[in-house]
Amino acid sequence: MKILVCISVVPDTTSKITLDSTNTRINSEGITFIVGPYDDYALSRAIEIKEQTQAELVVLHVGSSDSDALIRKCLALGADRAVRIDTAALDSYQVAQEIIHYAKDQSFDLIMMGKESIDYNSGIVHALVAHGLSYNHFSPVMHLELDANKLILEIETDSGKSKVSTTLPAILGCQEPIAEWKIPSMRGIMTARTKEIAVISPIHSNFEQHIAAHVVETERLQKMISAEDAESLIDILKSENLI
Amino acid sequence: MKNLAVFIDSKNGQISESSKRLLDLSSSWLVQNGLEGIYVYGFEEQSSDSFNSFSSIKQYIHITIPGLVNNNQVIAPLLEDIKQKEIDQFFYVKSLLVDSIAAFLAESLSIPLVSNVIKLAKVSDGYQLTKSIFSGKATLTTEINNNSFIAAFNKSFTFETTSQAGNLAISQAVIALGTDAQNKLIENYPLTGAIPLPDAAIVVGAGRGFNDPSNWGIVEDLAKELGAATACSKPVSDLNWRPHHEHVGQTGVKIAPKLYIACGISGAIQHLAGVNGSRKIVVINNDPEAPFFKHADYGIVGDVFDVLPRLLNKLKSH
Numbered sequence: 294m295k296i297l298v299c300i301s302v303v304p305d306t307t308s309k310i311t312l313d314s315t316n317t318r319i320n321s322e323g324i325t326f327i328v329g330p331y332d333d334y335a336l337s338r339a340i341e342i343k344e345q346t347q348a349e350l351v352v353l354h355v356g357s358s359d360s361d362a363l364i365r366k367c368l369a370l371g372a373d374r375a376v377r378i379d380t381a382a383l384d385s386y387q388v389a390q391e392i393i394h395y396a397k398d399q400s401f402d403l404i405m406m407g408k409e410s411i412d413y414n415s416g417i418v419h420a421l422v423a424h425g426l427s428y429n430h431f432s433p434v435m436h437l438e439l440d441a442n443k444l445i446l447e448i449e450t451d452s453g454k455s456k457v458s459t460t461l462p463a464i465l466g467c468q469e470p471i472a473e474w475k476i477p478s479m480r481g482i483m484t485a486r487t488k489e490i491a492v493i494s495p496i497h498s499n500f501e502q503h504i505a506a507h508v509v510e511t512e513r514l515q516k517m518i519s520a521e522d523a524e525s526l527i528d529i530l531k532s533e534n535l536i
Numbered sequence: 537m538k539n540l541a542v543f544i545d546s547k548n549g550q551i552s553e554s555s556k557r558l559l560d561l562s563s564s565w566l567v568q569n570g571l572e573g574i575y576v577y578g579f580e581e582q583s584s585d586s587f588n589s590f591s592s593i594k595q596y597i598h599i600t601i602p603g604l605v606n607n608n609q610v611i612a613p614l615l616e617d618i619k620q621k622e623i624d625q626f627f628y629v630k631s632l633l634v635d636s637i638a639a640f641l642a643e644s645l646s647i648p649l650v651s652n653v654i655k656l657a658k659v660s661d662g663y664q665l666t667k668s669i670f671s672g673k674a675t676l677t678t679e680i681n682n683n684s685f686i687a688a689f690n691k692s693f694t695f696e697t698t699s700q701a702g703n704l705a706i707s708q709a710v711i712a713l714g715t716d717a718q719n720k721l722i723e724n725y726p727l728t729g730a731i732p733l734p735d736a737a738i739v740v741g742a743g744r745g746f747n748d749p750s751n752w753g754i755v756e757d758l759a760k761e762l763g764a765a766t767a768c769s770k771p772v773s774d775l776n777w778r779p780h781h782e783h784v785g786q787t788g789v790k791i792a793p794k795l796y797i798a799c800g801i802s803g804a805i806q807h808l809a810g811v812n813g814s815r816k817i818v819v820i821n822n823d824p825e826a827p828f829f830k831h832a833d834y835g836i837v838g839d840v841f842d843v844l845p846r847l848l849n850k851l852k853s854h
Contacts, residue, residue, distance in 0.1 A: 304670075306786055306805055306806055306809065307805045310670050310673050310674050312674075319674070330786065330787060331787070384648075384678075385649065385651070386642065386648055386649065389643075411670075411671065411786065411809070412669060412670055413667075413669050413670075413676070414651070414652055414668070414669060414670070414671060415649075415650075415651035415652065416635065416651065417635060417638075417639045417642075417649060417651055417688075420635060420636050420638075420639030420640070421639045421642065421643050421649075423607070423639070424607075424608055424639055424640045424643040424644065425643050427607065427608050428607070429606050429607050429718060429719060430606050430607060430636065431606060432632070432636075433632075445722070449632065450632060450633070450724075451545075451631050451632050451633055452724075452726050452727060452732075453724065453725050453726040453727040453781075454724075454725040454781075455721060455722075455723065455724050455725065456721075456722040456723045456725075457604060457719060457720060457721050457722055458719070458720045458722055459606065459718060459719045459720075460718040460719075468787065469787050470780075500647075500648045500680065500682055503678065503679055504676065504677070504678055504679075505664055505677040505678065505679050506676075506677045507669075507674055507675070507676050507677075508674060508675045508677075509673065509674045513817060513830075513831055513832055513833045514832075514833040514834065515829065515830060515832060515833070515835065516833065516834050516835070517829070517834075517835045517836070517837070518834055518835065518836050519836075519837075520836055520837060520838030520839075520842070520843060523820075523836050523838060523843045523846050523847060524846055524847065524849075524850040526818065526834060526836065526847065527847060527850045527851055527854070529834065530795065530816075530818075531854075533816070535738075535794055535795040535815075535816055536738065536762055536795065536851075
């Protein structure tokens with residue numbers, strides 16, 4: 294069995310987002326980058342499956358060498374090897390095309406990633422890749438059990454949750470509580486040093502589009518009402534047609 | 537010029553409020569951009585007067601789903617239908633079901649799919665799509681120099697209307713998606729609770745400040761009086777005080793109601809990531825230093841067990 298986990302590298306959830314002087318890019322200065330939290334859930338479950346089935350586990354990232362330390366952390370957690378497609382991730386379509394191009398003749402049985410990246414929140418890369426590779430597709434997946442070459446999944450739907458079964462090959466967008474995040478062991482960190490991060494060239498497939506502007510959220514009113522006068526809140530909310 | 541396709545969401549034949557707004561946007565968009573007509577796709581049967589107040593609708597197509605919507609084979613019949621209709625642009629309000637269909641269309645037709653769109657504009661050599669990013673902390677405007685695209689709208693989208701006459705009668709059609717023996721539904725667990733959280737216009741959230749699950753009565757009473765859904769912070773669902781599906785935040789449900797009232801929640805950044813899309817936020821907390829006050833429109837420093845009953849009384853007296 295061969296498993297691919299795709300990871301995004303995103304600003305830490307506590308980051309204050311600011312723009313650079315061009316107003317078209319997020320200012321990365323002073324920001325700590327992390328592996329996307331949802332991707333981390335996917336990786337954690339993939340590591341458990343690897344331990345259970347002796348599967349080969351490959352980590353894929355579309356991005357620059359700035360991400361190598363974080364990719365190394367995924368190797369320390371238990372991935373066997375990593376592949377980095379050496380180009381900036383621009384949008385869902387481009388990232389999906391890079392993954393499809395890489396994975397189409399690698400015969401992965403299972404491809405896992407987070408349900409969305411927490412920076413651009415589109416949540417469609419897994420679906421695009423699934424259709425590009427003609428794999429079965431589910432997202433967001435909250436539980437995953439492997440039963441021979443069948444998967445039993447618990448997924449979120451627009452109207453609640455469903456339990457479904459599907460067959461490999463499949464691609465899954467994951468979210469908690471599919472697994473607990475893992476912490477690399479000292480032994481893992483040592484062995485990761487000799488594991489391979491293969492760097493491959495991008496295919497540069499993208500639509501003609503460019504970024505016109507980024508805008509950071511406007512401040513909220515921050516109007517305080519004293520506790521003694523709490524009831525006046527109701528009048529304010531009514532006057533604004535909020536209730 | 538070609539056509540526009542709009543996917544709508546409905547329950548028991550009632551078109552959802554956000555889908556109605558999307559149809560309004562679409563009618564105006566059509567006129568502003570010289571498109572020909574609108575094909576409306578939905579997942580339920582609609583009565584002939586469902587579309588009376590919207591103009592330029594050519595046809596309503598009811599998509600029936602015999603199984604799960606999870607691979608190319610299942611969605612292929614829809615693609616065939618769409619290819620015959622000369623559709624340039626596709627609009628929908630973000631949902632898990634339509635996301636899956638839209639990704640298939642984007643991939644098959646090689647057109648861009650932009651998610652979480654909050655604003656749309658025509659510019660001289662293409663279109664400007666503004667999307668919400670970083671869980672509502674920022675927006676991004678991209679220009680697409682391509683006539684064809686798919687826009688997945690956030691519920692909080694805004695638009696300018698051009699007034700239209702309604703439709704008299706529209707034709708209807710049915711398409712059945714395919715089935716596939718590989719994917720099987722084992723069981724459904726529908727959301728319980730009076731108002732599903734993701735759809736709610738008003739949400740009352742409660743946090744660890746309530747000390748014990750037995751204290752949730754006042755939250756539920758207030759929510760009931762407001763016609764609101766109840767939500768909770770991550771620690772509360774981790775402690776099993778409230779069900780996981782009420783957890784709002786970075787790794788839980790993301791909400792965008794017109795009003796969010798957060799009670800006894802300190803406002804950790806992970807919680808904020810789930811509520812940034814709310815139009816107005818009220819925070820009630822006994823800790824004046826709670827970070828949530830900096831992200832609130834209205835704040836009350838006070839004990840939730842004192843303030844909430846008084847708010848409820850005031851509401852009931854109206």
